[in-house]
Amino acid sequence: MSQQKSHGKHRRKHTRSSHKAGLPPGSVVYGGVERKVGPILRAIRYDTGSFEERILHSPQEIAPFLALPGVKWIDLEGLADTKLLEAVGHALKLHPLLIEDIANTNQRTKLEEDGEQLIVFVRDFERNKETGVLDDAQVAIALGSGFIFTFCELPPSEFAVIRERLRIGQGLTRQNGADYLLYRMLDMLVDQYFIVIDDVNDRLEVLQTKVLETPGDKEILPEIFETRQELLLLRKSILPLRDVLSALERRESPLMHPVTRAYFRDVYDHTLHVAESIDTLRDLETASLDVYLSRLSLRQNDVVRMLTVISTIFLPLTFLAGIWGMNFDVMPELRWQYGYFAALGVMAVLAVIMMIYFKRQRWL
Template sequence: MIVDQAVYRDGCRTAIDVDVSGIPPDGFSWIGLREPTPEEIDEVGVECGLHELLMEDVHKAHQRAKWDTFDEASLFVLKTAVYEPPDEVRIGEIQVVVGPRFVVTVRHGPTPDLGVVRRRLEANPDLLRHGPMAVLYALADLVVDAYAPVLSELETDIDEAEEAVFSDELRSNQAPRVYHLKRQVLELRRNIVPVGDLLADLCETDSHMVPEDLEEYFRDVVDHAQRISGRVELARELLTDALNANLAQQGVQQNEDMRKISAWAAVIATPTLLAGVWGMNFDHMPELDWQVGYPLAVASMAIVAGSLILYFRRAGWL
């Protein structure tokens, strides 16, 4: 559906409702769509005179972050991220078609409210006078800034997972949660790193896309994206270390269990051996004629078993 459509001239929103072809050279139109139908996309494409290959990309939602340039317009795909508890990151997409006198934004999946961007730009006519590229800057700034709270939530989950891994509850296997968090971080990285690369390429002098007055604004967004990427890399490394530590702890715990089992097996086997010897059906066994033979045999078993238990406890096996 078309969420909003407006014509801007000299940095201000006007009441003029005309086709893109009728917009004066010093103005531009901004058409906002949210989960549009194919018919709505085609209608806007015809109005803006978009290339058929560009239209094909707009029809295909959930693409990678990219920047494609055609004769009449350029297509920018920005990936959005939203955190949903517990431990879940959902990825959305904003497609931005930038032409000389128009901007078309197409939202798919979980995305921020672009009405905030409109109000921000409309409150800053000096920035809005730069035309469609000012809209692209504001959208990129919103998308990149939205990564920070998502990553903060993931970092909180990572801290909790680390505490659980190194807690006294060694029987608790945290590997499934740590692995799930790592998958979420990798999914976030897979989508936001290309956005930063896209914006960095856009700021290159040979791109001729960014007006000189907007270069500082775009570089600021690139700087924010690079900082977010650094935090994502750190989060990935922490999860890798936590997963390795959890697996190592599980191995140590299994060794502890095997030592305990072996120690108790030795404690049980020794009295069993003695009982087997005394239980043999021999005629000439001195203990058979002793009144203290039976107590002596039982006491010997108890002493040997007690000695083994004491030894294994001192050795840390029990």
């Protein structure tokens, strides 16, 4: 499917935060995009030697499932059903304000602590293959004793990869606890930033080529500003995520094994790399905009210079035509047999002389 032109793209719209004005604290109002299918409550249980996956049909099934041995991962895909979200939140004994934050999918990246649980709010980015728009969605991850609970506005592709690795027993996740699963989730979400950044870098290279080769293209400026918006969105998400990972690395909690904290340090280093890459791309975007405006200004100057040269050439010709157009009785040239042709010749010679002069001055 062909991609839409940049100026015809539209980012996914979230509900404005002002729609909750005046509501009491803890009011659960969904602020994200509507899914075409209903919510899915998926449960996974695993340990070194076993793996189990099922679909939960009711929040009442959560408590018995969490009582089972092994590491548990419950994933709620789709948050539009606020009644289901509240029921799930109450089953996990989450504070009402945290449930409200989960439903309001415009939350900034942050780390919250609620009793015996740690909740990480992070954003997932992925390029829409059909429209070319950079989609972003909120992911809330709650870490408890022996379990992980994820609340996803849209299903992240990274989580599907983690589930598949758990099924086949690939990697170290099956051999570690829930805190290691949290690390794997955050690590893969940060890795997705690298993919998006590479894509933005490729688009900037194409933009730079278009700026130099076709400076008059009207689509360039909207594409530059769209790229700027994407970089700002990425930067707005990665900087607080860096602080979250730093806090997880330093936090001494019974939910976090000391060995696992070292893994969070590695993800923290990745966020530093992402932030530096974003700053570099922002500089390239600014340079592309400056070059585009400079090329546009030079093109306008060339047009103005050409018009000025033409006006200058016709100025003496207009002057001569004005003199010979005066109706005085005593004007010998008017009655000369070859006056008309002489006047045209004088004008032509003047025009040629001025064009040669302008050419030598490199004004043409």
